Amino acid sequence: MTVETHRHCGFAMLAYQLLVVEKLISLEDAAEKLGLTYATLHGRLTSRTRFRAEEIRQLIAIIPDQRLLQFFADDSGYVLAKKADGLLDEAVSIRQAVAASVREAIDVMQVVVASLEAGTFLDHRDRAAIMKEVKEAEGAIATVRLAVEKQPPLRG
Structure with a gap:
């Protein structure tokens, strides 16, 4: 297994954890918001097909879970910071x-x-x-x- 394949499978496993195991949002809602069919989303979650970059961006927007972002930052020299709430002084x-x-x-x-x-x-x-x-x-x-x-x- 190549490093790229491993990273892809790791992201799919994390997305599976959040959507299927933890049920942060229903698969049907996630598929609709991503503009995918249920079957296509299932294929992405089970690593049969790869998530596209835009789908990853949309997934992060609909499931604001830091683990999705942390997945990409883990092997870098960067640290994630949360933006301040614009409604607060x-x-x-x-x-x-x-x-x-x-x-x-x-x-x-x-x-x-x-x-x-x-x-x-x-x-x-x-x-x-x-x-x-x-x-x-x-x-x-x-x-x-x-x-x-x-x-x-x-x-x-």
């Missing part, structure tokens, strides 16, 4: 972003401490749990950065 956006980053940092610490206390620090399950929490914390910190950068400079 900058100070509220910054406060919310900072609170989320603190919660994520606490989650990382809890997973690491639990691994240490279990005496099996960094077995494959612990490593996966820690890395998941670290990625979420990185995203939360990047969101703080975006919120602060959006803040207009103070006038003196």
Whole structure:
């Protein structure tokens, strides 16, 4: 299996997880919103045919789940950040972003401490749990950065 084939299958498996297992939206609704037949969508989810780039963009728009985006960022040097809610003022956006980053940092610490206390620090399950929490914390910190950068400079 080539790296490209593996990546394609991995995305299809993730989409399958979100649509079929977790049922974030019905297959019928997803197919309609993607402009596909049910059978065509099923073929994409089972890796019989590949998702097209525009279908991936549309899927991300109809299922705003960070895991879809994270799939593409995992092998890159990039970190995902959430855009600030345009309905909130900058100070509220910054406060919310900072609170989320603190919660994520606490989650990382809890997973690491639990691994240490279990005496099996960094077995494959612990490593996966820690890395998941670290990625979420990185995203939360990047969101703080975006919120602060959006803040207009103070006038003196």
